[in-house]
Amino acid sequence: MNKPLSPAAELHENVSVPFEKARAMPKSVYTSAEFLAEEQRHIFAQEWLCAGRAEALPEPGDYLTMTIAGEPVIVLRDREGTIRAMSNVCRHRMSTLLEGRGNVSRITCPYHAWVYNLDGSLRGAPAMTLNEGFCKSDIALPKVRCEVWLGWIMVTLNPDAPAPSERLAGVETLVGKYHMENYHEDFRESFRWATNWKVLAENFMESYHLPMCHNGTIGGHVDLLKMTCPEGEPAFNYHFILKNDALDLTLAHPTNTTLEGDERRTTWLLSIYPSLLITLSPGYFWYLSLTPDGPGHVNVLYGGGLAPEFVTDPKSRENFDRLKTLLDEVNMEDKGCTERVYEGILAGLSEPGPLSHLERPNFEFARYIASRIPA
Numbered sequence: 001m002n003k004p005l006s007p008a009a010e011l012h013e014n015v016s017v018p019f020e021k022a023r024a025m026p027k028s029v030y031t032s033a034e035f036l037a038e039e040q041r042h043i044f045a046q047e048w049l050c051a052g053r054a055e056a057l058p059e060p061g062d063y064l065t066m067t068i069a070g071e072p073v074i075v076l077r078d079r080e081g082t083i084r085a086m087s088n089v090c091r092h093r094m095s096t097l098l099e100g101r102g103n104v105s106r107i108t109c110p111y112h113a114w115v116y117n118l119d120g121s122l123r124g125a126p127a128m129t130l131n132e133g134f135c136k137s138d139i140a141l142p143k144v145r146c147e148v149w150l151g152w153i154m155v156t157l158n159p160d161a162p163a164p165s166e167r168l169a170g171v172e173t174l175v176g177k178y179h180m181e182n183y184h185e186d187f188r189e190s191f192r193w194a195t196n197w198k199v200l201a202e203n204f205m206e207s208y209h210l211p212m213c214h215n216g217t218i219g220g221h222v223d224l225l226k227m228t229c230p231e232g233e234p235a236f237n238y239h240f241i242l243k244n245d246a247l248d249l250t251l252a253h254p255t256n257t258t259l260e261g262d263e264r265r266t267t268w269l270l271s272i273y274p275s276l277l278i279t280l281s282p283g284y285f286w287y288l289s290l291t292p293d294g295p296g297h298v299n300v301l302y303g304g305g306l307a308p309e310f311v312t313d314p315k316s317r318e319n320f321d322r323l324k325t326l327l328d329e330v331n332m333e334d335k336g337c338t339e340r341v342y343e344g345i346l347a348g349l350s351e352p353g354p355l356s357h358l359e360r361p362n363f364e365f366a367r368y369i370a371s372r373i374p375a
């Protein structure tokens, strides 16, 4: 009897066909704990992940915490105003240090009160003078690479990863004129859904589901025949939608003189591998940043806000509140769709079917995953 293929081998086989014959990814890459461990090791521990927006940490001492491939990390703004990242594990007996988000003037371990400065250096440790091997100036929280790219806080455990500005240069070529770095986050929430992280990422990268899954909200305005899905790049895929004037915020503000022609009404959907999903329009943006939580759950950071011209416009508060309500409803529809998919993937009789030409980004994403995970 033939040995069953590993999930990675199944995936490599799945993406070896031309796009015209593409099928959805094999079920095992969504359900296998072993495959998730490979993803953690080869993808989440290697790539740049998004911790949110830089303007979410405006003051020195503002911090957030996250876990990257099992590694607890602190991201904070230091006294000099630089955003930096470091290990969130104490150098004494290895308790984790900070939780959630907040502001601190120094980092005090909740176990025996070793205290660290905002640059990670050890500031003090009670009752340690009699240990001859203890040298305060030798002790610091290990640094984690962190860069702010177009306003996004990007973090990686990989010392050799090319800088985001290099790896994602193609994003800047496409949407540099929108100056995402000047957009301002207005809301930020986190939640946990019962689906695999890739199901949610894939849901974001295709607009094929809009007419049906979103028929209660935005689906009615979508014409599938007018949709295009250009080829993506190794580090991201994208598609875009030309909007009408149904919603003020989807069009460039009259005082925005940088965007021209169709740029003024184009909404971009950028899927930055592995797990930063950005909707960028001339007036607003929203995003999801995903981290897997077991094969069957995903932790989601969900945020968004306005383009700078709208931030200063008194009318936009009300418009944005309406938009936020709509985004939340759309999000709930996506939750339903993606959780139903996961339920289906777990079924015995289910099987991945063929992809539409409107799901090209999904196939590119599958190829990206396969390129990272050895067969």
Ligand code: FES
Binding pocket: 090, 091, 092, 093, 094, 095, 109, 110, 111, 112, 113, 114
């Ligand atoms: S583990 Fe942090 S002070 Fe002991």
Ligand SMILES: [Fe+2]
Binding pocket: 203, 204, 209, 210, 213, 214, 330, 334
């Ligand atoms: Fe959706």
